[in-house]
Structure formats: C-alpha cells, structure tokens
Amino acid sequence: MSLPPALYIVPTPIGNLGDMSPRAVEILQSVSLIACEDTRHSGRLFSHFGISTRTTSVHDHNERARAQWIIEKLSQGDAVALVSDAGTPLISDPGYHLVSQVREAGFAVIPLPGPCAAITALSASGLPSDRFSFEGFLPAKDKGRNDKLTALREDPRTLIFYESPHRILQTLEAIVAVLGGERPMVMARELTKTFETFLSGTAAEVLEKVKSDDNQQKGEMVLMCHGFVAEETEEAIPAKAMETLALLATELPLKKAAAMAAQIHDLKKNALYKAGLDAGL
Structure with missing residues (x-):
C-alpha cells in the first residue's frame, strides 16, 4: 500500500x-x-x-x-x-x-x-465518566505530589492518574491524606493482561487492600478518584466557585452571576445564590 x-x-x-x-x-x-x-x-x-x-x-x-x-x-x-x-x-x-x-x-x-489505558480503565470503573480529568503521573516527590492533589481536591470531575509499582503506596497514602479517606476510588491494574484486577471502595479501603497484598503492588496501575461533591451549604462551596461568583457579581445581577458560576463549577445555582447573599455580594 x-x-x-x-x-x-x-x-x-x-x-x-x-x-x-x-x-x-x-x-x-x-x-x-x-x-x-x-x-x-x-x-x-x-x-x-x-x-x-x-x-x-x-x-x-x-x-x-x-x-x-x-x-x-x-x-x-x-x-x-x-x-x-x-x-x-x-x-x-x-x-x-x-x-x-x-x-x-x-x-x-x-x-x-x-x-488507551486511561479510557479502558474508566469504562469499567463504575465512576462518573461524563466528565473526567486525565492527570497522567503525579510528581515523584512528596511536596509536588501533595501540591498537585491539593489543587485538584475540589475538582468535580473524575480524576485519572497513572502510577508505577515503586510509588503506588506513597501515592495512595497521599490521596487518602489530601483527597480524604472516604473519597470513592478504583484502581485498575495490568489491564488486558492475565492478572488484570480492579480494586474499588473508598481511598482508605483501596490503600489497605494494596498494602495487604504484595501482588497488587506489581504491574502498571490506573488510579481513578470520584470528583469532589459539594453539599448545598455555604461552607461546602469551593473557594474557587466563590471567587468566580464574586467576580461575575461585579458586572451582573447576583442571580445571573450565580447561574453562570454554577454552570462553570458544576454546582447548584440556588446554593451559590444563597452564598452570595450571605456574603453580601
């Protein structure tokens, strides 16, 4: 040809x-x-x-x-x-x-x-797949890893990471510490190969499963974490969403600003509107 x-x-x-x-x-x-x-x-x-x-x-x-x-x-x-x-x-x-x-x-x-390992894993994870963020490998050093996870902590999308065997425990520990031990997650390992496995549960549960089984520390891994879910209270509204709301409210009526900020950050507009009122916007 x-x-x-x-x-x-x-x-x-x-x-x-x-x-x-x-x-x-x-x-x-x-x-x-x-x-x-x-x-x-x-x-x-x-x-x-x-x-x-x-x-x-x-x-x-x-x-x-x-x-x-x-x-x-x-x-x-x-x-x-x-x-x-x-x-x-x-x-x-x-x-x-x-x-x-x-x-x-x-x-x-x-x-x-x-x-593609990320898409293959996501399709079978049972986590929301309508919106997701592929983040590749997290930084190797503790500070860089924690800083990256902190920046993603309030991201409402499903988060996808790649990880290697020699760093899997450190990365899972960081996920528990920064995103929270109750954050739902799935670890896919050795996709399409003989020993393909999926571990699911909370981040703390997945960490314990991997710690207790050396076999789960071998091969190539895809880690998937459920996105941040905000409660409909002022305290639970992400700081970035409030920053967006405050900026929009300088040019728009609060109700319109709340609707736009809610669409940008995938939040409830009524909760944002109430938070704006409480904040005096």
Whole structure:
C-alpha cells in the first residue's frame, strides 16, 4: 500500500496482542519509517506481526531535534508512523513536540483509534465518566505530589492518574491524606493482561487492600478518584466557585452571576445564590 507523506499516530496494545488492529499493522508495514519511544521494546511487537519497516527512536530527550529530521523525510515524500511503548502515543508519552512541528510544517497528522489505558480503565470503573480529568503521573516527590492533589481536591470531575509499582503506596497514602479517606476510588491494574484486577471502595479501603497484598503492588496501575461533591451549604462551596461568583457579581445581577458560576463549577445555582447573599455580594 502506497501512503502519501504524513505522520500516522498508531496505538499499540497495552497488554493483549489481540488488541492490535489490522489497520495499525497495515500502516506500520506500509510507512517508510516508524518513530518509536524505544526501538528495542517495539521491535518485539513488530517481529510478532511481521513488520520489518525501518525504525528510529523518538523519546523525551531527543524529540525536538529528531522532529526536524522527520520533517525532512516527509518533505522527501516519505510516510512516517509514531508509536509509543504501549497504548496511544502522546498520552503520558512523547510525541507532542513532534506532532506540533509536523503540523506547523504543513504536513498531515493522521490518528488511528486504539488502546488507551486511561479510557479502558474508566469504562469499567463504575465512576462518573461524563466528565473526567486525565492527570497522567503525579510528581515523584512528596511536596509536588501533595501540591498537585491539593489543587485538584475540589475538582468535580473524575480524576485519572497513572502510577508505577515503586510509588503506588506513597501515592495512595497521599490521596487518602489530601483527597480524604472516604473519597470513592478504583484502581485498575495490568489491564488486558492475565492478572488484570480492579480494586474499588473508598481511598482508605483501596490503600489497605494494596498494602495487604504484595501482588497488587506489581504491574502498571490506573488510579481513578470520584470528583469532589459539594453539599448545598455555604461552607461546602469551593473557594474557587466563590471567587468566580464574586467576580461575575461585579458586572451582573447576583442571580445571573450565580447561574453562570454554577454552570462553570458544576454546582447548584440556588446554593451559590444563597452564598452570595450571605456574603453580601
């Protein structure tokens, strides 16, 4: 199959090789070059599917420089594919700078649908999926991790994090400490693989389950936390919502300002209106 010069974003399985799509195999066999996060890791996958296309490495440390070289290949009429070690490229993986520069150079970027651990986990979590925030990996150091969770504490959306085995206990402990031990959450582990598991309950319960079972501390994890739920009382209204209300109330009637602030922060407008009255807005 002859392909026009373009950058193809090709997802690969997150565990089960049966999730590799026929189109993904066809594209990877047909392009002139495959940019891989790790050529040795991807090489095992390519060998399994009979893909012998030339590869090059594109990772966090060389992406900006390698992007210009890939653009030269596109200028010469080559089609190029981008893959990460697993799942959809750019989702907590390299590729953002490459895609941005390729688009700026005027070449097409063609995405293929496929596996993504965050979406796979969310679909089976039982947590609200109409609004969610993917946060990737939390900072490795305690202060950075706690600061990030504090900033997200009153976010009403389902929160999704990736985590690795050597930090899972510290991260769960931070979630309990900052978001609260009663916050509903789900931990998905080893998705699509032989030992796939889902642990659900409160944050404190999930932490105890992981602490008591060393097997739950192995593999790749997706952590999902229920969003913040405010009670209909002034005290429970997030500070950011009150800041928004106060700002809008300088230009609008309080009732209209409360309605707009409620829509922005996914809160009850009557509770915001009462809080505004109580605050003298």
